[in-house]
Amino acid sequence: MLDHKMTCPLQTDNTDILLDYCSRSLDPDRRAMFERHMVHCAECRDTASAQSEIWMAMDAFEAEPVSADFDQKLYARIDRLEHVPVWDKFWAPVRSYLQGQPAWKPVLSVATASAALAVVFFVRTDVMAPQLMPAIDVQEVVEAEKALEDLDMLGQLESESPQSEKETI
Amino acid sequence: MPPQPFDQAGVKEDMMAVATLERDAELMLRVREGDTHSFGLLLERHRVPVIHFLCRMVQNQPVAEELAQEVFLRVYRSRANYEPTAKFTTWLFRIASHLALNWIRDKRHERGQESLDAEVQEGMSRQVQDRGMSAEQSLVRQSKFEEIRRAIDGLPEKQRAAVLMHKYDEMEYSQIASVLECSESAVKSLLFRAYESLRARLAHMA
């Protein structure tokens, strides 16, 4: 329990008490206790005072309003995404897998170019009407790969233990 | 110990927070089922916080908006396999943080810190505008803005991300930890060190 005889938060791992106090998010009981501690701890008193100043000063760092055409641009990109050729959707996971294999990397570019040429060749021989087969866009393939990566990110969130120390900061 | 007073306001806030979380997950599940209107609602709720976070991270408005486009595009692309097992905003900010951190690292690598700073200043130049203030007030505001911007820009990227989520998005330590893929205690220490640097850099403003 935190009281006026407590170990100073600055000397322990409880520095969040000081941050929460300055951001006014400390619960009333702990707030009162920390205020009692500050009466006789000059270091906490000075740090809290400086931190409160910074906390308020940071309000000046305002962000700019969002562009009016932000949604319009996004929906246009989504619309393009919705019309990714079926062939691209098939190729993306294969390409993604191969990219994980270093030895395949030089071969990959050649394979991609050859496959693209092959598709263009078959399309040109009236397999599909031209308006149904947009030009191969490497960017679209890359975007399909990114979707897989993002799902990995969601997967990591699910399996993650909040207490695990994955990384030293 | 005397009984604790019932914190009605706190409970109400918590219930609203839970409702918001469930609403995000519910909307995303509808998006998964092909409801584009629900995607529009998610965009409406999270567009501004995501763009503002990115803007303060990369300190360049056009780049921030471009990265935000990518964030929402990635959410949309991943809809088919979405499962509401993780907090939606955590996932959203994790994607945003990854993109911002990569952009900062790539730019620094490509051009060197000096030119990155010049680009940042250019990208944020529209930021400080006169909003019906006197010339003097506007100048003071601009100078304050610039000081804070530079101090935040001077923080290591991960500290910067943590401070921005803590200060401007009012995120809990646990959520920041999830976004940045580290422990809660690491986030607390990261934040304390970041604010320590800011206090040192901005001491003359106090």
Ligand SMILES: [Zn+2]
């Ligand atoms: Zn103390």
